Each structure stands twice: as structure tokens, then as C-alpha cells.
Amino acid sequence: MKNFLNPARIILIGAIALIPTVGTFAQCKGFVKKQIPKLSPFIHNGQINSSVLLSGDHAELTLTFYSGQTYRIMVTGQETLGDVFFLMKDASKSQLFSSKDQGKTDYWDFTVESTQQLTIEVMVPDVDAPSGLVPSGCVSILVGFKQ
Amino acid sequence: MNELKKLFAVCIVTAFLSPFFYGCGNGEGEGETDGTDTSDMANGDGMTKTPSKAQNIFYAIPSPIELAQLIQKAGAKYNKDLLNSPDNISKYSTNTSKALNLGVYGGDLSYTSVFDDNTQESILYLACTRKLAESLGVGSAFDEKTVDRIQNNTGKNDSLLTIISDSYMTTDELLKESQRENASALVIAGGFIEALYLGTQLAKVTKNNADIITRLAEQKGTLDNVVGLLSSYEQDAGVAGVLADIKQLKEIYDQVKVEAKSASEAKTNPNTKVTTIGGKIIYTITPELVEKLTIKAAEIRTKIISGQN
Numbered sequence: 001m002k003n004f005l006n007p008a009r010i011i012l013i014g015a016i017a018l019i020p021t022v023g024t025f026a027q028c029k030g031f032v033k034k035q036i037p038k039l040s041p042f043i044h045n046g047q048i049n050s051s052v053l054l055s056g057d058h059a060e061l062t063l064t065f066y067s068g069q070t071y072r073i074m075v076t077g078q079e080t081l082g083d084v085f086f087l088m089k090d091a092s093k094s095q096l097f098s099s100k101d102q103g104k105t106d107y108w109d110f111t112v113e114s115t116q117q118l119t120i121e122v123m124v125p126d127v128d129a130p131s132g133l134v135p136s137g138c139v140s141i142l143v144g145f146k147q
Numbered sequence: 148m149n150e151l152k153k154l155f156a157v158c159i160v161t162a163f164l165s166p167f168f169y170g171c172g173n174g175e176g177e178g179e180t181d182g183t184d185t186s187d188m189a190n191g192d193g194m195t196k197t198p199s200k201a202q203n204i205f206y207a208i209p210s211p212i213e214l215a216q217l218i219q220k221a222g223a224k225y226n227k228d229l230l231n232s233p234d235n236i237s238k239y240s241t242n243t244s245k246a247l248n249l250g251v252y253g254g255d256l257s258y259t260s261v262f263d264d265n266t267q268e269s270i271l272y273l274a275c276t277r278k279l280a281e282s283l284g285v286g287s288a289f290d291e292k293t294v295d296r297i298q299n300n301t302g303k304n305d306s307l308l309t310i311i312s313d314s315y316m317t318t319d320e321l322l323k324e325s326q327r328e329n330a331s332a333l334v335i336a337g338g339f340i341e342a343l344y345l346g347t348q349l350a351k352v353t354k355n356n357a358d359i360i361t362r363l364a365e366q367k368g369t370l371d372n373v374v375g376l377l378s379s380y381e382q383d384a385g386v387a388g389v390l391a392d393i394k395q396l397k398e399i400y401d402q403v404k405v406e407a408k409s410a411s412e413a414k415t416n417p418n419t420k421v422t423t424i425g426g427k428i429i430y431t432i433t434p435e436l437v438e439k440l441t442i443k444a445a446e447i448r449t450k451i452i453s454g455q456n
Contacts, residue, residue, distance in 0.1 A: 029324060036316070043308050045210040046315025047335070048323060061205035064368040066217055070421060090411040096424055097413060109421045110413075114428035117368040141205060145213050147220065 028052060028138040035076050035140055038107070042072040042144025050140040055081065056126035061141050062119045065112045072144040074107040075099065075122050078137030086141075087121040206376035208335050208369055210315060211250075211257040212308050214342035218258075221358035223349035225262040230255040231341070231452045233275050238454030242283065243385025246330040247451045249279040250337020253315065257338075258345055260311055266301045273297060280318060283330060288317035329380035336389055337451060339373050343396075344448040347441040360437055364430035367400045388456055392447045399439050404431040 032050045049061055065071055077084030083104065088097040096118070099105050112118075120141055127135055231251050239245045256272040259265040277289035293314055300306040322331040343366060350359040374397055377390040408427035415422040432440075450456065 029320065032320075043210075043212065043305070044312050044316055045207065045213065046312045046319060047207050047210070048316060048319050049205040049207055051205075059205060061207055062368075062372065063207045064209060064365065064372070066209070066213070066362075066365065068217075068220065069213070090424070090426075091407070092411075094411060096411060097422065109419075110424060111421060112424045114426060115365040115430070116411075116424075116426075116428050118424075141207075143207060145209075147216055 028140075031076075031078060031138040032140045032142075035074060035142055039072055039074060039142055039144035042070075042146050045143045045145060047143070048140070049142070050138055052136055053077070053081065053122075053124050053139045054134050054136045055124055055129070056134075057124045059122040059139060059141070060119055061122075062117055063143060064115065064117050065110075066115045067112055069145050069147060070109065070111050072107055072109050073120055074142045074144070075120065075139070076106045077122075077124065077139040080135045080137040081139065082125045082127050082135075084122060084124050084139055086123065089119045089121065091117055093119075204375075206372050206379070208339055208372055208376065210312065211254040211338040211342050212261065212312060212315075214339075214346070215254070215257040215261045216308075217362050218342070218346050218349060218359060219261050221362050222355060223346075223353055223359055225258075225265065226349065226352070227259075227265075227268060229345055229348050230258065230268075230272070231275075233271060235452055235454070236275055236278055238452075239279065239282075240454065241385065241456065242330060243333060243388070243456045244451075244454045245279050245282050246333035246385075247337035247340075247389065247456055248454075249276055249283065249318070250334040250339070251341040251448070251452060252276045252279065253311075253318075253334070254338040254341030254345070256311060257308075257342075260307045261304070263302070263304070266297070269297060269307070270294065276314075283322070283327075284325070285318050285321040288314045288321060329383040329386050332376050332380050332386060333389065336373055336377060336393065339369065340393075340444065340448050340451060343440075343444045347437070347444045350437065351441065360432060361430060363437065363440065364403050364432040367403045367405060367430070370397055370400050385456060389451075392450065396440070396443050396447065399436060399443060402433075402436055405429070406431070 028050050032048055036044055051059060053059060073086070073088070075084065075086040085098065085100040087095055087099075088108065088110075089095050097108055097110070099108065122139055122141060124139065129135060231248070236248075239248050252272055252275040256269060256276055259268040259272055273289060273294060277286060277293075280286045280289050293310060296310045297307060300310065318334060319331050322328070322334070343363070346359060346363050350356045350363060353359055370393070373393060374390065377386050377393065380386040381390060406429045408429055409425075411424050411426040413422050413424050
């Protein structure tokens with residue numbers, strides 16, 4: 001017992017236990033970076049909105065969109081999550097767009113006649129995994145703009 | 148003894164594998180999250196499936212580049228006297244102050260870059276952002292390559308803005324990666340306050356300022372997002388101080404009226420595939436409110452740039 005719990009072994013166990021934290025950050029980081037070039041020719045707003053989500057989760061982002069600008073919203077999820085889709089809603093919660101209705105598109109280009117806040121709702125499908133394990137993966141919401 | 152070893156081995160293997168392939172859905176802590184927009188973790192403390200239905204709330208703020216573009220398009224002229232002096236950089240000793248002023252100098256860098264012929268000033272403000280970024284341990288966001296790229300793209304406005312946007316993204320990423328989401332929020336808040344300060348000051352000196360004032364009124368929703376973002380990290384004393392100041396701005400913005408005159412309607416152009424969201428929304432801000440806003444924005448900005456945070 002004394003040998004098993006020596007300080008070097010405890011440090012080793014601690015270091016191994018930290019690997020998942022580092023690994024998950026790296027998992028999302030690499031994934032998001034790959035998506036950003038797809039925003040071109042729009043200028044990325046410079047903010048990383050990403051999270052590791054589980055099957056059945058949803059995420060929400062509300063942002064002001066200004067008249068006179070054109071925007072690209074891009075929502076992508078890792079394959080493990082299945083067909084992640086997104087909805088756009090106005091302040092009164094009326095649905096303006098659903099990526100589900102547009103095939104498997106992961107982006108939407110739009111303008112607003114009046115400046116307003118819109119909400120992007122991201123849905124991860126609830127996959128009934130036979131193993132009983134809940135799939136997880138990185139989801140990113142990116143916003144680009146141009147005049 | 149052997150049983151204990153096996154238990155440790157199972158724990159280690161489970162901990163190692165779970166985030167890469169599966170998260171757990173035990174329901175605990177999976178309600179509404181604290182609102183961070185970070186690359187946060189899936190819970191990894193179990194392996195069986197239960198419905199999670201978690202809701203992650205992200206807070207996003209228009210970039211200072213976009214706000215600077217809007218002000219320019221609304222008729223504002225370039226005025227370098229409004230920018231935070233590069234000499235002030237020595238005043239920023241706390242991490243809160245460094246993060247806020249990284250946002251301020253970033254806002255100034257955006258402002259210099261959206262107007263033509265300011266490459267030298269852009270490089271000067273890039274140097275300020277770089278110095279503060281280095282001091283916060285995220286210097287690679289504004290490295291030599293960025294300076295070279297800016298110099299090589301003199302006169303190419305869109306390229307310049309893309310380069311700055313890339314640097315913002317890297318800063319955001321590096322801060323979040325090192326679990327300093329609070330610093331990331333302060334950078335964003337600093338950039339927003341600088342854009343608001345520049346907008347209010349430019350409205351004062353612009354003869355036909357109606358469009359600039361409309362753009363200022365339209366910041367009502369964005370300010371709510373800034374408050375939401377900072378509230379997520381309110382336990383940080385530095386963030387709490389800035390949040391208290393920004394809530395005073397919110398009291399002014401709460402009096403800005405927003406009226407939807409007609410319902411939103413989305414129509415997509417079949418050729419460009421770009422959808423236009425119709426509907427008329429009117430923002431009403433009185434001259435008295437503009438004045439209060441101008442004074443309050445200047446007061447908060449003065450506190451930030453003098454290194455009092």
C-alpha cells in the first residue's frame with residue numbers, strides 16, 4: 001500500500017486524470033479552427049462560441065444584427081452528434097429559418113431591414129444509442145459580417 | 148491491494164476515454180449553464196444515458212470592427228485625438244486593467260483601420276494591443292507576422308480587417324483555452340465601451356448626426372448581452388466592478404424605446420440565396436438620453452483608460 005501511494009505515483013495519476021480536460025479543449029479548438037475559413041468572404045466577428053454538447057442538448061445565442069450589413073451564421077457539429085441543425089427566431093420567437101428545411105446546410109446568409117436581436121437555437125438530435133452511452137461532440141456557432 | 152490497483156486503473160481509463168467519445172447525461176448540473184461561451188466540457192462523471200436536454204447560453208457581441216464600420220458608414224469622420232494615448236499603457240498593472248485596455252486599444256485599432264490611410268496609426272495601436280496581449284500571456288495573437296501582414300496589406304481595407312479579426316479570435320481562443328473566460332469577457336467589454344465612447348464623441352462633432360445617433364440607440368440589445376456576459380463572471384472582483392459601471396449605462400438604455408411597427412418576414416433572393424428579414428423596428432432616443440449616454444460612456448471609459456480598474 002505504501003509503495004502504491006507514493007508521491008510520484010499520485011502525481012502520475014493526477015497528470016493522467018487531467019488528460020481528458022486538455023484533450024477536450026484540443027478537440028473543440030481544432031474543430032472550430034477548421035470551420036472559420038468557410039465563413040469567407042465574410043469577416044469573422046472574432047468570438048469563439050463553441051461547446052461540447054451531448055445528444056439531445058440545445059444551445060442558444062442572441063445577437064444584434066444591424067441594418068445595412070450582410071451576415072453569415074454557420075453552425076457545425078462533430079459527426080458523433082448526427083445532423084445538428086439550427087433555427088433562427090426574432091424577438092417575438094417567430095421562426096425565420098430552419099436549416100432542417102434546407103437539406104444539410106450548415107450556414108445561412110441574410111440581411112435585416114431593421115436592426116434587431118435574433119436568436120440562433122442549435123439542436124443536437126436525441127440519438128438513441130444502442131449501447132446506452134450518450135454521444136458527445138463539439139458544436140460551434142460562428143458569425144461573419146460584411147458591408 | 149490488487150483490487151485497489153484495479154479500481155484505480157478502471158477510474159483512469161474511464162476518465163481518459165469518456166470526453167473523447169462520450170459524455171454522461173446524469174442530469175446533475177445540466178440545466179441552464181452559467182452562460183459561458185467557452186469551449187467547456189461535457190460532464191464526464193458517468194457513462195449511462197439519461198436525457199440531458201441541457202441548454203447552453205452563449206453571449207456574443209458585435210466586434211469592434213463592425214461597430215467602427217457602422218459609425219463610419221453613418222457619416223463620422225476620423226479623429227485621432229479621441230483615441231486612447233499609447234503613453235497610457237504604463238498605467239495598466241492589474242490583469243483587469245490590462246484585459247479591459249486590450250479591448251480599448253483593439254477598438255482603436257479597428258477604428259483606425261476602417262478609415263483609409265491610417266496604416267501607421269494602425270501599426271501603433273497594434274503595438275499597444277500586442278504589448279498588453281503579451282503581458283496577459285496571449286502575445287501570439289498579435290505577433291510579428293500580424294505586423295507584417297498589416298504592412299503588406301496597406302490600402303486593402305478588407306484584408307486589414309480580416310487580419311485584425313483573426314487576432315481577436317486568437318486572443319479569445321487563447322484566453323478561453325487557459326480558462327480565463329473572465330479576461331475574455333473584459334476584453335470584449337473594453338472594446339464595446341471604446342466603440343460606444345467613439346460613437347458618442349463623434350456624434351457630438353458631426354453636423355448631420357442622425358444616423359450615428361440611431362446606431363448608438365441600436366446598441367441597447369448589445370448592451371444587454373454585455374451585461375449578460377459579464378454577469379457570468381461576477382464572482383471575479385474585477386468583472387464585478389466593471390459590471391456595476393456598465394449597469395449604469397443600462398439604466399440609460401432601458402429608457403430607449405424599441406417598437407416593432409410590422410412583423411418580421413423572411414424572403415430569399417433565388418439568385419444570391421441571401422434572405423432579407425423585413426419588418427420595421429424603430430429605436431427612439433431623446434437628446435437628453437444621448438447627452439446622459441455621452442457623459443456616462445466618457446466617465447466609464449476615463450476610469451478604464453486611467454487604469455483605475
